[in-house]
Amino acid sequence: MLNNIPIVNKLSKDYSKKNISEILDSEGLIVIQNTSVESNEEIISLAQMVGLTELNIDEDLSGPQVMIIKKDPNKIKPNQASTYFTSDFFPLHTDLSYVINPPKYLLMQCVVEDTNGEGVSLLSDCSKSFNILSSHSKQNLMQQKFIFPNPPNCKIGENIFPIYSINDKVFRLKNETMKCPKEFQPALTEFIEVLKNNIVRYLLKKGDTIIIDNHRLVHGRTSFQSETRKLRRIYSAERKSCL
């Protein structure tokens, strides 16, 4: 299980591409402290260091896409994927769970921290939780039977995936919106309980950039009141080896 969060200070000798890649491979996440929040430049260069920022998830998008995550009730429109603008509790989930190839890495940089200590990141390791399930539950969660509806503004209605794809080594979860066949519900419930019991919490400080392996970990967030809390988010795809 995740016991604690690996942290590297950008100004320390431990900060190197090799060290960060090794920590991501072994732990599935890392926090880099003291990154520059002045512009999008630093989070983009970190995303390009760990993977590729050209994702081809949406044909309308090109180049690195940095999203600002900030409470803004005016931007929440009915029937739209507008979760970036809420301050609600987010249960554990995989980002872009409904696409065929969810981005390998999710990076979030804290630009303005929450001085009330709210909006705490929740992280849980799917691979370690999955390993302690019964073989029956594992088999069920590997069935391609779980329905992941696309957001209402997408053209295609839904996709069907396993919770764990052994071929792609991808976990995916979005319990609030996904549909689970009745016979697989006990395995899914058991898996989510184990994930919840092994949550690690981390409060992002200004200049922290957290990099999460989105194929292996699920993440969430506690609710917050702050009107000023502000994060940047970017995705990064896996750089496949040619060997």
Ligand SMILES: [Fe+2]
């Ligand atoms: Fe998310």
